[in-house]
Amino acid sequence: MAFLYILDDWPPEEWLRAMRHLDTSLDLRVWPDVGRVKDIEFALVWKPPAGALLEMPNLKAIFSLGAGVDHIFRVGDLPEGVPVVRVVDANLTMRMSEYVMMHVLWHHRRQRIYDHFQSERKWRGLSQAGANETRVGIMGMGELGSDAARKLMMMGFKVAGWSQSRKHMDGIDSFQGRGELKAFLNRTDILVCLLPLTPDTRGILNAFVFKELAKDGPGDGPVVINAGRGELQVEEDIVAALDGGDLYAATLDVFEEEPLPPHSPLWTHPRVTVTPHNSAVSDPRAINAYILKQIKRHRTGEALENIANPANGY
Amino acid sequence: MAFLYILDDWPPEEWLRAMRHLDTSLDLRVWPDVGRVKDIEFALVWKPPAGALLEMPNLKAIFSLGAGVDHIFRVGDLPEGVPVVRVVDANLTMRMSEYVMMHVLWHHRRQRIYDHFQSERKWRGLSQAGANETRVGIMGMGELGSDAARKLMMMGFKVAGWSQSRKHMDGIDSFQGRGELKAFLNRTDILVCLLPLTPDTRGILNAFVFKELAKDGPGDGPVVINAGRGELQVEEDIVAALDGGDLYAATLDVFEEEPLPPHSPLWTHPRVTVTPHNSAVSDPRAINAYILKQIKRHRTGEALENIANPANGY
Numbered sequence: 001m002a003f004l005y006i007l008d009d010w011p012p013e014e015w016l017r018a019m020r021h022l023d024t025s026l027d028l029r030v031w032p033d034v035g036r037v038k039d040i041e042f043a044l045v046w047k048p049p050a051g052a053l054l055e056m057p058n059l060k061a062i063f064s065l066g067a068g069v070d071h072i073f074r075v076g077d078l079p080e081g082v083p084v085v086r087v088v089d090a091n092l093t094m095r096m097s098e099y100v101m102m103h104v105l106w107h108h109r110r111q112r113i114y115d116h117f118q119s120e121r122k123w124r125g126l127s128q129a130g131a132n133e134t135r136v137g138i139m140g141m142g143e144l145g146s147d148a149a150r151k152l153m154m155m156g157f158k159v160a161g162w163s164q165s166r167k168h169m170d171g172i173d174s175f176q177g178r179g180e181l182k183a184f185l186n187r188t189d190i191l192v193c194l195l196p197l198t199p200d201t202r203g204i205l206n207a208f209v210f211k212e213l214a215k216d217g218p219g220d221g222p223v224v225i226n227a228g229r230g231e232l233q234v235e236e237d238i239v240a241a242l243d244g245g246d247l248y249a250a251t252l253d254v255f256e257e258e259p260l261p262p263h264s265p266l267w268t269h270p271r272v273t274v275t276p277h278n279s280a281v282s283d284p285r286a287i288n289a290y291i292l293k294q295i296k297r298h299r300t301g302e303a304l305e306n307i308a309n310p311a312n313g314y
Numbered sequence: 315m316a317f318l319y320i321l322d323d324w325p326p327e328e329w330l331r332a333m334r335h336l337d338t339s340l341d342l343r344v345w346p347d348v349g350r351v352k353d354i355e356f357a358l359v360w361k362p363p364a365g366a367l368l369e370m371p372n373l374k375a376i377f378s379l380g381a382g383v384d385h386i387f388r389v390g391d392l393p394e395g396v397p398v399v400r401v402v403d404a405n406l407t408m409r410m411s412e413y414v415m416m417h418v419l420w421h422h423r424r425q426r427i428y429d430h431f432q433s434e435r436k437w438r439g440l441s442q443a444g445a446n447e448t449r450v451g452i453m454g455m456g457e458l459g460s461d462a463a464r465k466l467m468m469m470g471f472k473v474a475g476w477s478q479s480r481k482h483m484d485g486i487d488s489f490q491g492r493g494e495l496k497a498f499l500n501r502t503d504i505l506v507c508l509l510p511l512t513p514d515t516r517g518i519l520n521a522f523v524f525k526e527l528a529k530d531g532p533g534d535g536p537v538v539i540n541a542g543r544g545e546l547q548v549e550e551d552i553v554a555a556l557d558g559g560d561l562y563a564a565t566l567d568v569f570e571e572e573p574l575p576p577h578s579p580l581w582t583h584p585r586v587t588v589t590p591h592n593s594a595v596s597d598p599r600a601i602n603a604y605i606l607k608q609i610k611r612h613r614t615g616e617a618l619e620n621i622a623n624p625a626n627g628y
Contacts, residue, residue: 091444094470098445101469102419109416114589121581123573123590130405130597131412154468155415156408259437267435275428276437283444 002027002039004056007065008047015044018284022292042295044287047071054079061085061304063291065282067092067144068229069308070197078310085294086306086314089286093147096194096280099227100148101155103251103273104190107223108134108157112249112271129218131156137188139204140195140228141167141174142314144280148192160184164312182212189217190225197229198313205233210241221248227279230254239265242272253279316341316353318370321379322361329358332598336606356609358601361385368393375399375618377605379596381406381458382543383622384511392624399608400620400628403600407461410508410594413541414462415469417565417587418504421537422448422471426563426585443532445470451502453518454509454542455481455488456628458594462506474498478626496526503531504539510628511543519547524555535562541593544568553579556586567593 003026005015012030019028029035031052040056046065053062054077062084064072069084078084106112110126117124136152138145141161149172153159160173162184167174175184185191191213195201205226213222224247226233235256241247249271255264258277266272294304308314317340319329326344333342343349345366354370360379367376368391376398378386386398420426424440431438450466452459455475460483467473467485474487476498481488489498499505505527509515519540527536538561540547549570555561563585569578572591580586608618622628 091446094444094446095442098419098423098469102416102423102425105412105416105419109412111416114592115587117590118581118588121576125590125592125595128409128592128595130408132405132408151469155412155465262435267432273429274432276431276439278428278439278442281439281442 001041002029002035004029004031004034004040004043006031006043006045006048006052010046010065015284015288019288019292021285022288042291044291045072050074051077053077053082060298061294063087063287063294064308065287067096067280068196069314070229070231073308073310073313083304084308084310085304086308087282087287087290088143088306089283089290091283091286092280093143095283096144096227097148097151099253099275099279100192100194100225101151103225104136104152104157104192105155106273107190107225107249107251108219110220113220132158133218134158135160135187135189135214135217137162137184137191139163139191139193142194142196145192145194148194160187181209185209185212186214188222189214189219190223193224193226193228193232195228195232196314197231200313202231203234205238207234207237207241207246210237210246213246219248222246223249223251225251227253230256230258235264235266238272239269242269249273251275253277315355316343316349318343318345318348318354318357320345320357320359320362320366324360324379329598329602333602333606335599336602356605358605359386364388364391367391367396374612375608377401377601377608378622379601381410381594382510383628384543384545387622387624387627397618398622398624399618400622401596401601401604402457402620403597403604405597405600406594407457409597410458410541411462411465413567413589413593414506414508414539415465417539418450418466418471418506419469420587421504421539421563421565422533424534427534446472447532448472449474449501449503449528449531451476451498451505453477453505453507456508456510459506459508462508474501495523499523499526500528502536503528503533504537507538507540507542507546509542509546511545512627514627516545517548519552521548521551521555521560524551524560527560533562536560537563537565539565541567544570544572549578549580552586553583556583563587565589567591 016028037056038058041058041060044063059082064087069086072084135158138149138161141163149159149161153171161167162175166176238250251273253275254277266274330342351370352372355372355374358377373393373396378401383398383400449472452463452475455477463473463475463486475481476489480490552564565587567589568591580588
């Protein structure tokens with residue numbers, strides 16, 4: 001039995017070192033040096049080359065390096081019956097909530113304006129709503145969205161979530177499906193997107209959504225924060241909404257094309273924060289440990305956890 | 315019976331409107347239009363003029379407009395036996411924790427560097443510790459410090475508090491008194507100061523403290539965040555520590571002189587964030603409601619809550 005890493009542009013050394021630290025017995029291989037393909041029983045993959053996973057007859061499970069599995073699901077590209085396992089990792093979740101909390105607070109507290117005041121040596125206070133007056137809306141209430149929601153609520157924010165299925169969390173309003181999207185947006189001052197990328201969600205952050213965000217909030221105006229996937233957003237619509245007034249500001253960690261091309265107007269827009277897909281970097285130690293736990297479950301006949309559903313794409 | 319506001323440069327209208335909304339029966343007066351001084355039984359004060367409170371023979375209690383009471387305690391300036399009441403208000407506490415959380419995360423997540431990258435259109439990720447690897451130390455574990463500590467812990471940070479008396483909070487290390495200050499600093503990457511200003515704490519954020527902060531943390535270097543009072547810090551020492559390497563960065567909401575004078579080097583230091591004493595702005599509605607509750611307690615013979623102790627100054 002061998003374990004294969006397909007890492008795209010991640011340097012493999014850190015992953016191998018972390019895994020050997022956890023389990024010295026594993027036969028570790030790194031794409032494209034696969035060796036005998038029949039040996040490969042498990043693979044951890046990030047953006048696998050087209051068809052790569054079809055060549056391994058004894059593959060038992062495919063683990064996704066990130067929280068999303070959109071980089072794996074491609075039509076006809078996966079061996080039949082081999083489960084794709086999402087990484088559900090407390091460390092990854094913690095990091096994503098750090099990012100969401102920081103940027104929600106940054107907008108809520110009007111810090112962009114204070115930074116500008118500082119650059120002018122201007123001492124001036126602004127009116128300031130409490131968190132209990134600011135409505136945060138989270139699109140995508142999986143592991144990441146639920147954790148961020150709970151933490152934002154604990155800071156005092158009014159929090160709602162929008163998801164495919166109804167969620168039941170104390171103190172958090174749940175909106176479900178396309179039918180309730182408008183109502184969700186109408187009560188949202190700061191929109192946080194943590195959706196999985198699927199055919200249904202591609203391009204969902206568009207002019208319609210920005211137009212429906214609450215315009216009567218206590219802050220400077222509607223804000224969007226996208227830390228999901230770049231293909232969830234229509235960047236042309238974001239720029240138009242910023243300039244037309246449907247959006248006041250945006251914090252974007254992901255982009256239609258990554259790295260974000262130098263000519264993108266997002267780099268220099270005065271009310272856009274660009275971060276280089278750093279919201280929740282996978283920690284090799286934590287992810288390898290999660291995978292070992294799943295492999296152990298598989299070997300002892302227990303079911304794998306967090307298997308993605310090819311029908312809905314996450 | 316009359317209620318007196320001494321508001322320094324706060325506009326009185328909002329305070330009067332908020333109070334009338336809560337209780338139409340009160341006889342409200344605003345310094346210096348006190349009317350008959352014998353009528354005044356209660357006063358809400360911010361930086362009262364020297365001796366002002368000595369002139370009111372029937373004063374029952376003095377309420378502080380902010381969380382700190384240092385602006386009231388001056389030798390020989392208070393009528394004997396009249397309690398000075400600290401404002402303990404959930405709204406104020408929530409706002410302070412917003413500020414602390416935002417700026418701790420900002421440093422922890424290295425956002426200053428990412429902002430710089432954005433200005434250069436540079437797409438570059440940096441190594442990033444998790445909150446569970448970053449040690450936050452809070453000086454002052456009263457209402458504000460304890461709330462911030464609890465919320466930072468919930469985000470995953472390693473949190474310790476330093477205070478005059480030992481605190482017992484699950485998951486938070488407690489350091490007590492001058493004897494344990496060095497040990498507290500040695501384990502702290504991000505130092506948050508929420509101390510009351512007293513003769514004991516004046517100037518406590520000085521070269522000694524910065525020198526003792528942990529130099530082996532996972533981030534860019536030691537950080538100080540002061541949202542207490544400006545007189546707690548020695549600004550000359552902050553600048554020297556930033557330039558000498560004992561501090562990597564600072565977020566300052568309060569200053570030795572406010573407004574911060576235009577010639578201060580803090581305005582333009584590349585690793586200093588200056589905010590205009592906006593960390594936790596008092597909400598007139600919430601503070602008036604708190605005062606009415608205390609007046610009611612007093613009238614029904616119950617003890618006032620949160621009475622400051624003149625012996626230790628908070």
